[in-house]
Each structure stands twice: as C-alpha cells, then as structure tokens.
Amino acid sequence: MNTRLRPADLAREHGLSTQAVRNYERDGFLPPAARTESGYRVYTDVHAKALRAFLALIPAHGHATAGGIMAAVNADDLDRALELVDRGHAQLSRDRATLNAVRTAISQVTTGPAPEPASAGWSIGELAHRLEVTAATVRAWERAGILVPERNRATGYRVFRAADIRDAELAHLLRRGGYPLAHIATVVEQVRTAGGTDALAGALAGWQEKLTRRGLAMLDAAARLGEYVRSRP
CATH class of the missing domain: 1.10.1660.10 (Multidrug-efflux Transporter Regulator; Chain: A; Domain 2)
Structure with a gap:
C-alpha cells in the first residue's frame, strides 16, 4: 500500500x-x-x-x-x-545551433579584413557593394532593427560607421545561415549591448554554460x- x-x-x-x-x-x-x-x-x-x-x-x-x-x-x-x-x-537543439552560428560568425567578423570607412562613413551603396548584396537588402535589415545608421543632416542620406559595418557583416553571415531577420536583430543587439564582438565572444561561454545546465x-x-x-x- x-x-x-x-x-x-x-x-x-x-x-x-x-x-x-x-x-x-x-x-x-x-x-x-x-x-x-x-x-x-x-x-x-x-x-x-x-x-x-x-x-x-x-x-x-x-x-x-x-x-x-x-x-x-x-x-x-x-x-x-x-x-x-x-x-x-x-528548442535546446535550436539554441545550441544558434550559439554555434553566432560563435562562427563572430570569429569570421573579427578575423576578416577590418572595414575602413572614410571619416564621413559609408553610403548604403558602398556597404551593399562590400557585402555583395543589394541596397534593398540593407534597407530591409534597417527596417528589422538590425542596422541603425546615422543620417547626414544636410542630405538625409544614411551614414554607416565602423560599428554599423560590423553589424551588417554579422547579419550577412547569419542570414546566409538561414536565420530569420527577427532572430538576427536580437543577436546584433546583444553585440551592441556587450560593447562589440570581443565582449560578446566572452559572453558566449556563459551562454554555453546555461545550455549545458539546462x-x-x-x-x-x-x-x-x-x-x-x-x-x-
């Protein structure tokens, strides 16, 4: 009993x-x-x-x-x-795949040739040419919150600085990996919050530990x- x-x-x-x-x-x-x-x-x-x-x-x-x-x-x-x-x-499997994709993408961004925009920054056309995408693609990334470029006060044109170029390269790599724009926007925001790819790379170890515990x-x-x-x- x-x-x-x-x-x-x-x-x-x-x-x-x-x-x-x-x-x-x-x-x-x-x-x-x-x-x-x-x-x-x-x-x-x-x-x-x-x-x-x-x-x-x-x-x-x-x-x-x-x-x-x-x-x-x-x-x-x-x-x-x-x-x-x-x-x-x-979900845990997807989180592991995302972690690996972000780790790979950050590695490629940080080890690849550093962008050297002019002091005035890059135009949307110059950024699109560097990534071999269309300007429409770059604008779609902006609408999704992935990119937040400044605007030239005189002309209203977008101005992409070094941090914007880094974010665009990271987005391009993740997009090629099949990740949706909303997901990429979250990852890029984490990069901004962490203060750059170097800081985020250190935070990935904590992310990995959380997945292991789960x-x-x-x-x-x-x-x-x-x-x-x-x-x-």
Whole structure:
C-alpha cells in the first residue's frame, strides 16, 4: 500500500509551504488527493513522485511548460505531455545551433579584413557593394532593427560607421545561415549591448554554460517524470 502523507510531509522535503503543495494540486500539477472524513487531504508516494517530477521539470523547461506537462499527465493525456517535452528538447537543439552560428560568425567578423570607412562613413551603396548584396537588402535589415545608421543632416542620406559595418557583416553571415531577420536583430543587439564582438565572444561561454545546465536538468527531469508516470495507477 502507498504510505499516507500529509501536505506538510511533501512540503518539508523541498522546503515549500503546505499552501504551495495545495496550490500545485489545485492547478493540476499533482493528482487529486483523497480526503479524510474530516476533510483533510491524504497524499501518497505517488503524489511525492509527482511533486519531485514537477519541481525537476521547472529548471529544465520553465514553470509554464512544467505545469503543462504535469497537467497533461494527470489528465491521462500522455501524448500531449511528451509533445511538450519534445518541444523543449527541440528548442535546446535550436539554441545550441544558434550559439554555434553566432560563435562562427563572430570569429569570421573579427578575423576578416577590418572595414575602413572614410571619416564621413559609408553610403548604403558602398556597404551593399562590400557585402555583395543589394541596397534593398540593407534597407530591409534597417527596417528589422538590425542596422541603425546615422543620417547626414544636410542630405538625409544614411551614414554607416565602423560599428554599423560590423553589424551588417554579422547579419550577412547569419542570414546566409538561414536565420530569420527577427532572430538576427536580437543577436546584433546583444553585440551592441556587450560593447562589440570581443565582449560578446566572452559572453558566449556563459551562454554555453546555461545550455549545458539546462540539458542536464532535462536529463534529471526525464528520470523523475518517467518514475512518476510508471507509478500512476
């Protein structure tokens, strides 16, 4: 028989409040608990495994997805739960591919011949010629927020400085890798925020570490979830 457990027993193992355990049951993250004649909840080892699975899923997939996975399992929709798990692994794979693409692109930008714009900067035509793209492509990158060139006050023409050329080269490399403009805009903004490609290259190690931690969390979560699924009646 399953051991009879109180909400406090489940809460104590994880340093939670008993109200948090009750809330998890209310939200469907734990299976419904039986009640005593006086109305007190009675949990079992199955509930303990469910709570361990849910808490392990949070660092692996995020709170919302973890809740969705557990709610699906508890609603006997195992295929839905596994679909959510698969999506998380697919996203991690895409994040790894993006990291590798950014690392490669930054390496090519920093090791390639440095742009030498005139003191007045480059025109859109000169930048397009350097990258062997059309001026329309450069304007599309600007509309997407990838490039933010200055404007000549007298003529209104775009003026591309060294940082703009770096951003354009990075965008060109990522675009050739098949990444959408919105995604490239996010990466280029990270370069600007970091203060250049050298600073971002150092930040990539932290990004890699986060992906590794998430991958390991997914391994632990899969084990906890599998244990819970097999313990359900």
